[in-house]
Amino acid sequence: xxxxxxxxxxxxxxxxxxxxxxxxxxxxxxxxxxxxxxxxxxxxxxxxxxxxxxxxxxxxxxxxxxxxxxxxxxxxxxxxxxxxxxxxxxxxxxxxxxxxxxxxxxxxxxxxxxxxxxxxxxxxxxxxxxxxxxxxxxxxxxxxxxxxxxxxxxxxxxxxxxxxxxxxxxxxxxxxxxxxxxxxxxxxxxxxxxxxxxxxxxxxxxxxxxxxxxxxxxxxxxxxxxxxxxxxxxxxxxxxxxxxxxxxxxxxxxxxxxxxxxxxxxxxxxxxxxxxxxxxxxxxxxxxxxxxxxxxxxxxxxxxxxxxx
Numbered sequence: 001x002x003x004x005x006x007x008x009x010x011x012x013x014x015x016x017x018x019x020x021x022x023x024x025x026x027x028x029x030x031x032x033x034x035x036x037x038x039x040x041x042x043x044x045x046x047x048x049x050x051x052x053x054x055x056x057x058x059x060x061x062x063x064x065x066x067x068x069x070x071x072x073x074x075x076x077x078x079x080x081x082x083x084x085x086x087x088x089x090x091x092x093x094x095x096x097x098x099x100x101x102x103x104x105x106x107x108x109x110x111x112x113x114x115x116x117x118x119x120x121x122x123x124x125x126x127x128x129x130x131x132x133x134x135x136x137x138x139x140x141x142x143x144x145x146x147x148x149x150x151x152x153x154x155x156x157x158x159x160x161x162x163x164x165x166x167x168x169x170x171x172x173x174x175x176x177x178x179x180x181x182x183x184x185x186x187x188x189x190x191x192x193x194x195x196x197x198x199x200x201x202x203x204x205x206x207x208x209x210x211x212x213x214x215x216x217x218x219x220x221x222x223x224x225x226x227x228x229x230x231x232x233x234x235x236x237x238x239x240x241x242x243x244x245x246x247x248x249x250x251x252x253x254x255x256x257x258x259x260x261x262x263x264x265x266x267x268x269x270x271x272x273x274x275x276x277x278x279x280x281x282x283x284x285x286x287x288x289x290x291x292x293x294x295x296x297x298x299x300x301x302x303x304x305x306x307x308x309x
Contacts (some may be wrong), residue, residue: 022142023135025053025128027105028257029147029188030091031083032059033071034242037091038220038301039146039257041235044095045304046265049142052131054092054102055124056084057147060109061191071246081107084147094234103127105151109192117198119157120150128155132162140206144264145170146257147188153195156202167206168199171260175211175275177290182278186212201282208272208287215259217294222251228302236305260289262297269293269300 026043030036043051058081061070068075073083085104092098106120119125128151132141143166145152156163172188173196175181189196199207222243229236247253263270271291277284 020136020139021048021050023052023131023139024049025055025131025141025143026051026261027055027057027124027143027145027147027149027151028088029057029059029080029084029191030087031056031073031080032147034246035253035255035257036084036146037087037239037242038255039261040088040091041095041239042258042301042304043144043261043265044092044097044100045307049265051100052141053127054088054100055127055151056081056088056102056105057124057145057151058084058105058107058109059147059191060107061187079107081105091235091238094238101127101131106154109148109150109194110153110157110198111194115194117153117157117194119154121154121158122151124151125154125158128152129159129162132165133159135165140165140167142167142169142264144260145172145188146260147171148191149188149195149199150192153192153198156205157198163202163205167208169208169210169260169264170196170199171210171215171257172196173209173211174213175209175288175290176213177273177275177288180275184278197281200277200286203282203284208289210260210263210289212256214270214289214292215256216254217292218255218259218262218297219252219294220255220298222253258301259292259294259297262301263289263292266297266300269296 028036060080064070064075088102103123105124106122110120111117143152173186174183229240231237270289272287273290274285275288
């Protein structure tokens with residue numbers, strides 16, 4: 001009997017060593033600011049998950065219509081999703097990971113300016129659908145969105161049967177854990193409020209939010225960041241150049257997108273709570289990060305970037 005027990009214990013140890021890594025999809029409006037690239041690099045270099053897709057998201061916003069500049073870009077003629085796609089391909093190439101599927105996303109929100117939920121089909125939406133349908137029985141795909149949620153919402157509208165095989169983690173909105181009050185007046189949400197409302201109202205979809213107040217403490221200092229980045233490494237040079245080109249005036253930057261990715265990958269450094277959706281949406285329970293250990297997550301980023309797992 002003792003030998004039988006030892007035999008099965010050995011099988012358990014062997015099988016656990018070959019356990020499948022969690023499959024993850026990242027959807028990023030990389031062209032918008034600088035921190036998306038840091039989030040992408042953190043996820044691509046993580047040894048504990050399998051990144052099976054990186055899609056590009058638009059960052060259309062009203063300022064593009066009335067101001068000549070958006071960050072370092074000329075507003076006139078700017079194709080926001082194309083810029084996100086260009087940067088996604090650039091950083092994947094620098095990391096030697098162009099093997100990761102990287103489809104382009106939708107160029108605008110779902111529905112119309114007054115609402116509605118017509119999907120915005122794209123290569124990204126179709127790739128998400130195909131990836132979920134290809135999952136083995138019992139597995140789920142974790143999808144992280146760090147921009148407008150258009151691509152994920154469109155995929156779910158086009159193929160609603162995939163919702164039970166998805167866990168969504170999204171950056172956006174404001175939520176006060178003390179007062180329980182929501183505020184949707186936030187950049188990612190404003191760029192596709194229709195998509196956010198659709199996901200909030202979708203019964204059965206596992207949704208976890210990283211809202212602004214939880215992410216805000218994760219801040220990098222410009223000169224400290226420049227010192228740590230190695231200009232002889234192509235990927236790290238891209239990270240430094242992005243700060244210099246997009247936000248050279250900022251001595252400190254909130255790393256919004258990195259906060260979600262880092263907290264997802266290192267849940268021991270973050271605090272989750274189960275909360276209610278906003279009162280104007282279908283009332284159901286979702287999760288939200290309400291606090292992060294910003295120092296631990298920052299230290300973790302630099303360790304992973306330098307390959308010190």
